[in-house]
Every structure is written in structure tokens, then in C-alpha cells.
Amino acid sequence: MNTPPPPHASPGFARLVALAAAACLLMTGCSLSVGSSGSDADAAGKADTSRMKVALVTHGGRGDAFWDLVRRGAEAAAAKDGVDLTYANDSDPAGQAELVRDAVRDKVDGIAVTLAKPEAMRAAVSGARTAGIPVVGINSGIDAWQAAGLLEYFGQDESVAGRAVGDKLDDLKVGHALCVIHERGNVALEARCAGVKKTFSGQTEMLYVEGTDTDAVNTALTAKLRQDTSIDEVVTLGAQFALTAVASVKEAGSKAHVATFDLNKDLVKAVRDGTVQFAVDQQPYLQGYLAVDALWLYRTNGNISGGGVAPVLTGPAFVTRTNVATVAKLAAAGTR
Template sequence: MDRTRHPRPRRYTAIVAAAAAAALFAAGCSSSAGGKKAEEAADSAAAGKADTPRMKVAMITHAAPGDTFWDLIRKGAQAAAAKDNIELVYSSDPNAATQANLVQNAIDQGVDGIAVTLAKPEAMKGAVAKAKRAGIPVVGFNGGIDDWKDQGLLEYFGQDEKVAGEAFGKKLNELGAKHNICVIHEQGHVALEARCAGVKKRFKGKTENLYVNGTDMPSVKSTITAKLKQDSSIDHVVTLGAPFALTSVQSVSDAGSEAEVATFDLNKDLVAAVKDGDVEFAVDQQPYLQGYLSVDALWLYKNNGNFSGGGEEAVLTGPAFVTKDNVDTIAKYAAKGTR
């Protein structure tokens, strides 16, 4: 698969850092054991199971009900938790104030670590500060790449949405697009706004933001359909999540439009849509990896004092383009529900 990576500024940190640290830690445990214990340690390492004290980690996201993107985040987190002997407590709410309350609940439970998204950073600042004062390490992922350091998070795992948006805009230029609508399904979400801003910055044609209520898919469909009927010059619908791309395909059909659909993010059905040509391309930020690394990072910090990026650099998990030419390479993972 052509996993083309775009040049990064100083923020780029190789994803292998966390994996390498885990491997070194496992190797250190094995080498210090003798005889039968060494064999047992090797067997344990081969099985991918940590022989460390039980931890409790809270993962708190801004996921909206029914958004399959977050299923991938959660699966990655669960895989890391199973490997690391971690009790994972997952909770989510798209309302920023409620999400902050969920962080407070985790603090009250005395968890050993918190992984959190900062889709609306200002609303989360107080809760994150309380966790730090309680001595609980906090890592960020998926949303808040411009704010995690200011809030004192230990690490960050995700995609630089500005970079991803600009890459998307350049891709539209290559395809000869002239006019797109960028569909934002949650107003005020910093990562979504950054994506559309990046598209607009690099796209040589016209970009219009279209705000929809992402928790009401029939409304999303009707709003996009109405916009396409109103303006036949729109040749691309840009969505910021797989479910919205699939709904946009229906909107294009209902409107009798010739517009193409392209999107950020993947799920199983979206991969099939790219394969069939219903969706032109997608940008993959690897949500499974974000969930996995966030939980694994807390285990590494607790058990070996490791943290990626020196507290200064984000660990980037995307973007990478998925097109009809390379989609078969990841289809097998999508079938398992991990891409």
C-alpha cells in the first residue's frame, strides 16, 4: 500500500518510539531472570502479556453515540489493556462540560492514568489540571494537538489536522476539483475546524464550510442534499468522518449531482465504498493505533518511566491516503474491524 507520508516540521516523532521502548523493557525483564524464570519471561513476552501489577486506566473521549470511528479507538485501547494487565474504563460524551465531569469521575476513582481527547480544550483545562494535581499522569490523543503541551499532558498521539487538511487540499488540486463543500459535523471542534481550514489554505478552487448536526444523520443527509441542489457547481463533498461520507453518497444521488465524495477517516463500510468507487479517497489517521498507543504509553510510564517525544513532540499517526489503487492492502484489517 502506498502509505505516502508528508514532510513534517519539528513535531514529528517516529511512532516506533513507544514500541521500541516496550521491546527494550520486555528484553530487560527477560535478561535479568535466570534459568526457568528466564524461560517463563520469554514465554510471557512471546505471548504479549505483561507480568506487572494491575493498573486502572480511564479513557475519556468526546465521541458521539453511533460514530463507528470511536469503535476503532476503543478496540486499540482494549488490545493494549489486555496486553498490559490494565483495567480499562472507557467513557465518552460529545458535550465538553460532561466530558470534563467524566475526567473528574476518573480522578475520584483514583485511576493510575488518564487518556483524554481535547476536542474543546478550554472546557477540559480545569479537569486536566485537577488530574495533574492528584498525581495522575494524563496523555492526550485524537484532538488537541495544539493544546496538549500547554495543558501539561505527558504525551500526545494523533494526526496534525492542519497538515492533513493541507494534504487533502493538494489532492483535490491534483484531481482537478474546482469547488468543494467541507462538511463539519460538530461546530467548535478544533480538529474538525483545522481540517477544513487546511483544505481551504491549499485548495486552489472554492471551499465552503457546511455545518451539520452530526448526531442527527437524517438531518445531515437533507442538509447536504439541499446544498447540492442549490449549487450545481459543487464538484466535491468533503466530509470529516466515514459515516458522513457514506451519507453524502446518498445525498449526491438524491440531488442528481455529479459531485464526488472524499473524506477523512475510515471504517469497514467506507473501505468498501472506496473499493467500489463510491468514495474517491479517504485520509487515514489510524484510530486503532491512537487508542493502543495512548493506553500502552501510560503502562510504559508507570512501569519504566518512559514517555515519547520528550514531552515536546507529538507522535503522529497520520495522514495517509487510501484510494482505489491501494485499498486492497488494508481491506483485510478493515474486515476485522481494526482499520
């Protein structure tokens, strides 16, 4: 008497499994386990339904296209990893710190935060760590993230970027550069201008303006350019301020050129037509993406980018008329 083959060797059984798998793909929340114990199946079910909660808390101002890119990158990573992402921002450091505390109270699984004003954020970040919530830094605070106890940092070394701009200005034979700081006390912005001054062989002068008021920025910059005709380069620290600077140069009747840190769609056009000489792109989309993905990797696999001792740099990348066409395509897609 022939013994029938075991079910796992049966062609009919194999076809049945294939059909079940195909049907499963058409259903939401379906999981299929063949030859698993009940405990394994239960564990798989829990893994499928568990969603990590991440809060991204920045100091970005409302309506700033730069932070829209950061958020877009974070949302792309969240979609890929199955993460529930919340985004909150407040340009006031006390308000930003309170948003971090809100995230702790919400019992999120991870927080990504900017440290534009490190001291103001110290207590809130410490509270998150005490609650056992991993925190990573992005964009601002490259000199403060380790002391604050953050796991990782994703961004541009602003001092390195500033020094690169200083070298670029020397190549362009600039004599007198005006570095426009649109937020007093922001460590990242201060580091940019300090870096420019360190390597630029000409004269570097700082101008502080109120970045939340475009008209005030234009008025202050125009007045400065009229007052000092020796200024032959205006260096701004944000794309929208570069476009304002272009208008100020024209109003003042100045011969100064304009260069900037950071990028947006309108700035790409300005580089392409030569209105702005160059831009330094720190890739904000990448910063947001890496921060969320890093928190997911830490929770699911224990990974720490940079080993917790070195930042992961996303810039500087120079955008000039020679490479702007490629960047323009990405900007149109909303990722640069």
C-alpha cells in the same frame, strides 16, 4: 572423603526446579524464585499482582464506529500490559469533563483524553494533574495538549492532513469543494477544513450540519447541492458522513464526487467500488493502543514518547482504490 556437590550444581536439583517451573505455568498467580532473598521474593510478588488502572475518556458519540476502533486498540494494549482499562465517552464537553473528574475520584493511575473542546476540559485535566495522575492526549487537541500540561499526544495533525487533502483535490482538478463540518466548535474538524482551504487552489466552502442527526445532515447537504450546481467535490470529516453524502449527491442530481477523512468497513467498500474517491485514515486503533501503552511505559519505565515536546503522529494515510484491498483485510479484522 568426597564432598557432595552444592545443590545448585546437582542434576537432580536442576530437574526438580524444571518440574516446579512447569507446574507453575499450569497455575494462576504462581511465582517461582530460586536463590532469592525473602525481600526480593516479596517485591516480585507485589509486581505480579499490581495492576495499573487507566481511564480512556473521549468526546465520541454513542455508536460511532470510529471510536469503537479507538477503544479496540486501547483494549489490545491493556491486555498486553496487564492494565485494567475503563472507557467512557460523552459528546457534551461538560459531561466529558465530569467523566475525567470521575476517573480522578476513582484514583486511576493514568488518563487518556481527547481535547476536542480544550477550554471546557482545562479544569478537569488540571485536577488530574494536581492529583498526581499522568494524562496523555489522543485524537483532538494537537495545538492544546502542551498548554494543558499533558505528557504526550497521539494523533493526526489535522492542519497537515487538511493541506494534504487540498493538494489531492488540485491533482484531481476539482474546482469547488464543499467541506462539511458535523460538529461546530470542534477544533480538530475546523482545522481539517482550514487546511484544505489553505492549499486548495479552487473555491472551498464550509457547510455546518448537525452530526448527531443523519436525516438532518442528508437534508442540509442535498439542499446545498441543489442550490449550487458548481460544487464538484464534497469533503466530509467522518466515514459515516461520506456515505450520507453519497446519498445526498444522488438525491440532488449532482455531479459532485465525495472524499472523506476517516475510515470504517462500509467506507472501505465505497472506496473499492469508486463511490468515494479516497479517505484519509488517521488510524484510530493505533491512537488508542499507543495512549494506553504510553501510560504503562511511563509508570513502569519513565518513558515519554516525543520527549513531551512533539506529538506522535498517526496520520494522514491516504486510502484509494490502489491500496484499498490491503486495508480491507485489516478492516475486516476490526483494526482499521
